[in-house]
Amino acid sequence: MQGPSILPLALENISLQHEGLPILDRINMLVARQRTTVVLGPNGAGKSMVLKVAHGLISPDAGHVRWSNLSGAKAQTRQAMVFQKPVLLNRSVLSNIVHAVRLQGIDKAAAVHRAHMALERVGLGDLAGRRARSLSGGEQQRLTFARAWARDPEVLFLDEPTASLDPAAGWGIEEIIVELRREGRTVILSTHDLAMARRLADDLVFLHRGRALEAGAAATLLTAPRTAELEAFLKGELRW
Amino acid sequence: MTDIAAGFAAAFQLLLSFDAGLWEIIALSLEVNLAAVFLSCLIGLPLGGALAVYRFRGRKALIILINALMGLPPVVVGLMIYLMLSRSGPLGSLNILFTPGAMIIAQAILVTPIVTALTRQITEALWLDYREQLTSLGSSRMRAIPTLLWDGRAALFTAVLAGFGRAAAEVGAVIIVGGNIAHHTRTMTTAIALETGRGNLALALGLGIVLVTLAILLNTAAWMVRERSMPEAALLGVDR
Ligand SMILES: Nc1ncnc2c1ncn2[C@@H]1O[C@H](COP(=O)(O)OP(=O)(O)OP(=O)(O)O)[C@@H](O)[C@H]1O
Ligand SMILES: [Mg+2]
Numbered sequence: 001m002q003g004p005s006i007l008p009l010a011l012e013n014i015s016l017q018h019e020g021l022p023i024l025d026r027i028n029m030l031v032a033r034q035r036t037t038v039v040l041g042p043n044g045a046g047k048s049m050v051l052k053v054a055h056g057l058i059s060p061d062a063g064h065v066r067w068s069n070l071s072g073a074k075a076q077t078r079q080a081m082v083f084q085k086p087v088l089l090n091r092s093v094l095s096n097i098v099h100a101v102r103l104q105g106i107d108k109a110a111a112v113h114r115a116h117m118a119l120e121r122v123g124l125g126d127l128a129g130r131r132a133r134s135l136s137g138g139e140q141q142r143l144t145f146a147r148a149w150a151r152d153p154e155v156l157f158l159d160e161p162t163a164s165l166d167p168a169a170g171w172g173i174e175e176i177i178v179e180l181r182r183e184g185r186t187v188i189l190s191t192h193d194l195a196m197a198r199r200l201a202d203d204l205v206f207l208h209r210g211r212a213l214e215a216g217a218a219a220t221l222l223t224a225p226r227t228a229e230l231e232a233f234l235k236g237e238l239r240w
Numbered sequence: 241m242t243d244i245a246a247g248f249a250a251a252f253q254l255l256l257s258f259d260a261g262l263w264e265i266i267a268l269s270l271e272v273n274l275a276a277v278f279l280s281c282l283i284g285l286p287l288g289g290a291l292a293v294y295r296f297r298g299r300k301a302l303i304i305l306i307n308a309l310m311g312l313p314p315v316v317v318g319l320m321i322y323l324m325l326s327r328s329g330p331l332g333s334l335n336i337l338f339t340p341g342a343m344i345i346a347q348a349i350l351v352t353p354i355v356t357a358l359t360r361q362i363t364e365a366l367w368l369d370y371r372e373q374l375t376s377l378g379s380s381r382m383r384a385i386p387t388l389l390w391d392g393r394a395a396l397f398t399a400v401l402a403g404f405g406r407a408a409a410e411v412g413a414v415i416i417v418g419g420n421i422a423h424h425t426r427t428m429t430t431a432i433a434l435e436t437g438r439g440n441l442a443l444a445l446g447l448g449i450v451l452v453t454l455a456i457l458l459n460t461a462a463w464m465v466r467e468r469s470m471p472e473a474a475l476l477g478v479d480r
Contacts, residue, residue: 052372076378077378079376083372087369087370089370089387089391090469091390099377100377103377103383104378
């Protein structure tokens with residue numbers, strides 16, 4: 001990772017509507033450097049939307065996304081997102097990563113080198129020549145991580161990265177996340193998986209029906225919730 | 241009955257003896273058709289891709305218009321090009337009426353809407369899947385067009401073959417702007433029209449056999465490309 005940090009990231013009073021119905025309602029959120037911020041909440045709470053707004057894919061109807069000292073355009077090149085549902089090009093495993101790296105203006109030879117390194121790191125080194133869409137779900141998810149990694153981002157948005165995986169594959173992804181963090185990258189991760197939040201979160205934002213009901217240090221919130229909703233969610237009793 | 245049988249026998253004899261007059265007609269037809277399809281791809285592939293990714297006022301109307309142009313009657317196109325290229329027409333000074341060049345232009349006008357409309361349809365479906373991922377990777381809409389064209393290559397190949405089929409089958413436009421001049425602008429379809437009228441059934445049938453064979457070959461090629469582009473389906477023995 002080179003260049004000045006684009007962090008901290010501040011979401012200020014973000015609101016988003018769809019056909020008059022609120023999807024996000026005055027969300028405030030602060031993401032500090034070199035920490036893992038977990039956006040926790042039940043299905044439909046708005047987790048994916050928060051990540052997409054923060055990543056710049058969706059413009060909010062109100063509020064601001066502020067990166068430190070940099071214009072949004074420049075900040076975009078230092079971020080990567082892993083989507084809830086992997087989107088892979090109809091090409092080989094290697095070409096998927098090479099394409100993503102070359103979009104950063106890096107030449108072909110360097111991009112291929114980076115792609116091979118990234119594949120090794122996620123344990124897909126032997127599958128470089130396979131068609132990406134012929135991979136299993138878990139392998140596809142590891143490929144999307146390799147693709148994000150190869151772009152050397154300072155900030156990673158991870159949207160429910162283990163939601164559709166079996167426990168072993170989920171562990172594999174968590175190990176990759178720990179490694180990304182160890183390298184000093186900042187992770188913003190959404191999940192409804194409480195156990196995963198306990199293992200990975202430094203900071204936590206609890207989202208419910210488009211509102212951020214609680215935010216703060218994970219250790220505090222997960223042991224001493226202030227709202228009835230989070231308390232119920234921790235007990236596994238919160239219904240949408 | 242005997243007429244037909246004798247006609248077929250004579251036709252095969254012509255084909256198998258590599259009759260010079262016959263092969264001259266076949267070669268010119270293929271030249272004109274291929275050149276027209278090439279021109280259409282040069283315009284239709286990028287234009288269809290652009291219609292898929294850009295949003296602007298009048299886009300829907302433009303798409304409907306191009307779809308409608310797929311059904312342009314060849315004789316009408318022939319007539320319009322004739323009027324443009326005739327001595328007194330606006331492009332009369334080019335002096336290309338009754339040349340293969342005029343036939344190429346006429347067929348390109350017939351084929352371009354097909355390639356454009358099908359390309360738009362194919363790449364727009366891909367764009368819906370890819371948009372967020374490509375935007376996240378920092379790809380502009382312009383840069384996304386070649387990505388979509390490459391990823392849709394198998395389906396696009398079928399679209400181009402459909403265009404070629406239209407060019408190879410039509411007679412109305414080439415007969416008007418080409419004039420069906422022996423050794424100069426006589427194609428398979430115009431020759432069939434002429435020779436049938438003259439009672440020269442052997443030559444007409446011979447050319448008919450070539451045209452039908454060509455159609456079968458094209459469809460086989462399209463089918464094989466589809467087959468190759470879906471190895472997962474082949475693996476499962478899925479019935480398509
Ligand atoms: N494209 C869309 N158009 C309209 N509404 C949408 C769209 N995408 C999401 N929504 C709505 O926005 C709300 C929040 O969706 P979001 O995908 O952010 O939830 P989530 O917390 O990520 O849920 P999950 O855990 O199921 O992934 C939901 O009510 C959903 O129906
Ligand atoms: Mg989601």
